[in-house]
Amino acid sequence: MLTGAFPKILTWLCALAWSHRANKPENPSMFDAIIDQENEIGRLIFMFKNRSIPHALLFSGIEGIGKRTIALTFAMALNCPESNQKKDSGNTSMEMASFFPCSSCRSCHKILSGVHPDILHISPSGNMIKIAQIRELCSKLLLKPYEAKTRVVIIDDAHSMNPESSNALLKSLEEPPENTMFILITNQTSDLLPTIVSRCQEIGFNPISLNGIETFLTRRGLDPERAGILASMANGSIGKALILSEKTNSSKGLFSFRKWLADEIELCKDSTSLTSGLLFAEKLSSKKDFALNALDVMISLMRDLVIYKFSPDKILNRDLEQSIARISYRFSVPDLLLMNAHIQRAQKNIQANAALRLSLEIMAFNLSRV
Template sequence: MPGFDSIIDQERPIRILTSLLVNGTIPHALLFTGIEGVGKKTAAVALAMACNCTGREAGADGAGAPPPGVVGPCGECAACRKIAAGAHPDILRVSPAGAMIKIDQIRELCQVLTMKPYEARVRVVIIADAHTLNPAAGNALLKMLEEPPARTALILTAPQTGDLLPTIVSRCQHIRFKPIARHHLAAILTRAYGVDPPEASLTAALAGGSLTRALAMRRSQWLQQRSWLMAQLAALPRQSTTALLALAEKLSQAREDLPDALDLIASWIRDLAVARHAPESLIHQDLREVLVELSQATRLEDLTSAMRALQDARQRIQANANPRLTLEALFVKMATHLDQTRNLLPGHPRLI
């Protein structure tokens, strides 16, 4: 049952929400920011449940009162169950239709909010991915925030405040969710999802603090793909141009996986930079020997250039440049940067 206890490693947000509940000061509008998969939506649903839970109310004689400090939802009363199942008439969810939240969705919402809630003590509207509000929808939402409907709390979620109209941000109480710490994420993967500890640790390191992302990696057999891509990267400076072009073509064909592949390449370059001096903090611990060896022949400024080329490629792809051509240019550059360093070392054999 999704309650506050199912949210990992977010003590501060939970403490703030708990104190709002204890004091009965739930604001008209809240903004939860943080990367995807850190518990924002779960916290929004848990808050909706806690605001409407009937299972923890004191009876006339005080019997059944929650223990001091417990304000989370019971998870068992009718209201909690309906909300958890997404079947409560007063808990409304708005999310992007396609790439954006459109004006019609907000207009429809405004219409519903002119009426009284059916049964909720506090009606809760969860606007997920509020950064995708198109300008017209954002302005319509702003009007609503200026005259908030009674007994209603709006919860917006977004990666960061900079993605929203400042006028919207200023009308919301802002609560920041941080990325989940690597060891917490690894522990939850092992405890709740039965992942072997070494694999859990690697997945957690690569997931960048997002549980959603870690689980997506598990589903897509991503670790197997990682092994393949890591081998390709290790061999990059020795590859022929034809092989580099073939690698670019192969990666560009799996368009949906491309952001993950680029992140993986970034983690590889990052690991090469730390391997020599701090091998204990490598992301790819299982490739420690290879990375330490390669890092001996690598200059930091060349890694910086490779990282810059990668960031440049990422931006181009986000701006809809041709992925295959962009990757081709990237791999040729990376191979050159990493290969130059090899040439600087006397006695290091040229392999091509």
Template sequence: MGQQKPIKLLTTLLRNGTIPHALLLSGIDGIGKQLTAMTFAMACNCLDLETGYLCEDENSLHTAQNRYAGTNPCGSCKSCRKVQSGNHPDIIIVEPSGPYIKIGQIRALCHTLAMKPLEARLRVVLISDSQAMNSAAGNALLKVLEEPPDRTILMLTARHPSDLFPTILSRCHHIRFNPISRESIVTILIEKEGVHPDDAEIISTMANGSLSKALSMIGLPKKTNWIHQRNWLINEIDSLSLKPVGSLLAFAARLSKNKAMLPEFLEMIQSYLRDLVVCKYCPEKIINRDLQSKIQNRSQKMTTASLLSQISMVQSAQKDMRTNANLRLTLEVLVMRLAAV
């Protein structure tokens, strides 16, 4: 899916026995970071791959003579099956509890890491969406990174490296994942999901390089619910300047209640505002092609400067939410600012 470069880097690290204690896999959601990390954990412990990893001292990871040429896990040995089923005792996944990764989760991880791996050659800890760590959790993890446990690899995933604490970022080997090409997503939607080519074109463009986002769109009830949600959202945005303050706050409250869809809501708003700008100069490049007539009419009523200002407002709100700002307050400020333009 267009991730040949990061996969090649990980393969080289594994083949050469030069795996660092901490890896950061960065990139937008839905491009294969977590799948790659779990496959890497399988390869590190696959019983059909004679990796020969040895720890010669308490704080560093070394490799004996490499006795294999391939790095693909078999997927069928006892270790691989345990990883696939989520039952391997030494493959640990830490995910946000609600919107955050909390100090208690990292303390529990530290307690586990104080003991030796039960059966793995290399214990792998995957900290998913590591940007969700609050400051207390980040400080606790920093101690682990400063004194890495024996035979243990930490793999962090994050959307943007800049969202992590600099002290954590500086201790990780960074591997960047790219958005998946629109053409690849179109092909998958048509050939594997049976989506109509016209719908696949629209969905792939709105997915913005994220395969999981595209699949979630077609997986919604009636497979067109996302279009209704987008249309409702755009109509609300267009009418903000006409609404009283109470209605604006009610709109913000409604958005804040749907935390799972909120990132997509903001991306929908941003793609619409982007189309209003692009329509002035290159109308054939708009994303929401099924709304071309509406976009043309709305674009004529707004200046480029005001639209760019609104896009900046949405981006600022997205950044605030990535840094764990107060969700309701962030949305209220965004809606009020959009209405004032």
């Protein structure tokens, strides 16, 4: 299924493009959603300025760090008359600003509205990108672009392509039609066929720093205590921090959620750990997003349980220090590391669309045996 509308990203993008151009952000909170990515954006600017843009780029990195926003901005820049007329300023910050498109010309407006006929967006239909979607794309690529200087194909969650879809895409990736480029976006490069990866130039985006997320959230009006807690739970993802912020509307709610998960970790030491673990798995399996958020928090807690043994002042979940001190004392470091590995394995399997309940039950079983 080819789609052109992803409003949330476009809202970010609009603010991002506008604020860079004006050099005086009208909406700094949106603009600041793209942080800690200067080197990666610098590489794109270099390609853009030197007209050395590869046929296919692969944007990799965890969810919620701005990959899609930057892909769309790049597509806009390639087609915006204003971006294309700008000269080398010799000044890095000016170059950064001049890379961003005007957001008001006809081309930018169409891309921002999600109706540009030559910016083609593919995302999973259900759990995967199906071969029919790739065939439909390839038939579109047989035609010349309608109006774009550079037609851009953005493949979101490219790791969701099954082998048939990937193989169907290979030829177009290798010999793309004239004036066409691909941007593949993934959070798991290892799940892509090596033949796909080898045909792309990869740009790896970094997780956002703890301070970066904290500052971003406080600029959006969150109180520093809540911003700090959310940042510690977000594991480097602005997107995750925003979702958590929407779902838990108070510091009290955040505290209870993490306390519940800490208590569940502690229960692994009890004689009834398997029974309680299976109950815990059942509660988590109500929804995939909920389970993944909980596993993220558990990983953050596991980190603190290990760190507490060596540098108690360095833990992230400071408001849970009492619980962390008690639980940390009950487990050895090797046990904690093993438990963390079990949680991460469950997380990876669920992200790869393994059965939710089963993945959580296997995790509970493994945790009960530590």
